[in-house]
Amino acid sequence: MSDHELDNIVKKVRKEKKAFSNKAALDTSNPPLEIVSRTDEIKEIVDYIMDYEQGQVVPLVSIYGRSGTGKSTLLKHVCNHLPKVKLCFVNLRKAKTVFGGVNIILNELGQQSLTSAQGMNVAMEKIQETLLNMMDLQKKKLFILALDEFDVLFYDKRGNPSDFVYKLVELIADLKQKGCLAMIFTISNNVLSDYDLDERIRSRIGNSEIFFKPYSKDEMLMILQQRAKVAFDKKINDEILEECAKISFLEHGDARRAVDLLRVSAEIAAKEKKELAVGHVKVALQKIQKDRVEEVIESLSQHSKLICLVMAAKTFFHDKDWHTTMSLYEKYKEYLDAEPVSYRRFSELLKDLENTGLLTSKTSSKGQRGYSSEFQLVMDPQIVGDIIDKDWWNKHVVEPKIALDRLNDAGIKKNSLLTGLTDWNMPYLS
């Protein structure tokens, strides 16, 4: 590429970026200028923390709620506001094992990792020693260890997360004996007491919990207005922000994704050299969904991909959202040109898919026949079909569906002419 061509690219990109006066305001890894709403949750956090002035704090508080509800932001905001509080904020997302989590804590405290052979007790002693030195040096009154994405440790089936929680609580008690007040805030999507914990730990940690509910549409709008004011020179039409807030409220209540939606919409408008409009939000939503689904689907096994394809086809072809495990399993077996997994394994795979956020489930009563689970695809089935196998999807699902809809529109009964079109029925061979 010649220098001239490169200069032209730089010029074009620079022009696109002029749509923003301060794009960093739409970067959700930066703290917000101001906390919107959440007064009750802030009060609850402050309540637990301020007990230190009476020399007595609870050892562990579980902050929980869905993603993007402000859990980490608020805890950091409160701690940074209080001069006598020392916060050590640790994200455990990358911890593959309980001991890996301990090493992440040590690293955050400025210490080297230990080998698992050195054992948990040595690690706890190291944490304790470091904390005591740090508190003495910095003349703080309360040490807070915030453990974000704490639930990750419970995926370590060989480790003992329950024992780790116990050791942390013991550590807090030891520190207190040595004149150092400390407490732990765990942050996760589910409340800590829902996890597999021993009884002795349940009684030690008590019920110190703070729930963060998903944001309402108005709260979401306020968060967006605040960021938009800083990010753009021109005032953004409220209609656009309201659209982003509405979509985010209906889909997830996640402030991070709402801000991302606004940013991607503005990027698309800038690329088209147009004013940001509501239409760009719709395009951005499709793009974000597609990127997310692509990332998740790429990491799935062939069986799980096939389950997604069955779900997408059933949803799209029959205009039906909810599907029972049995109806999905029957179609999956019919569909598969290889040895199927057992029904039990199939149910597990559905649950795993639910954990990725691609599906959601509900349990409904079948009267005397007990209960059954039903699943719904969270994403647009077209996006899922396109990602897994676009050609196959178009040929065996979209085209027959269009043909069937035409027949229906013309008033021709489904089963009279083209019975083959009453369902998509080509085995999926790849």
Ligand SMILES: Nc1ncnc2c1ncn2[C@@H]1O[C@H](COP(=O)(O)OP(=O)(O)OP(=O)(O)O)[C@@H](O)[C@H]1O
């Ligand atoms: N009340 C709020 N006021 C302003 N910005 C907010 C508020 N709540 C959340 N945000 C913004 O939304 C984004 C997500 O917030 P945060 O990371 O605190 O959520 P979280 O509940 O900890 O999510 P996760 O569980 O995914 O870690 C951040 O960029 C944050 O600045």
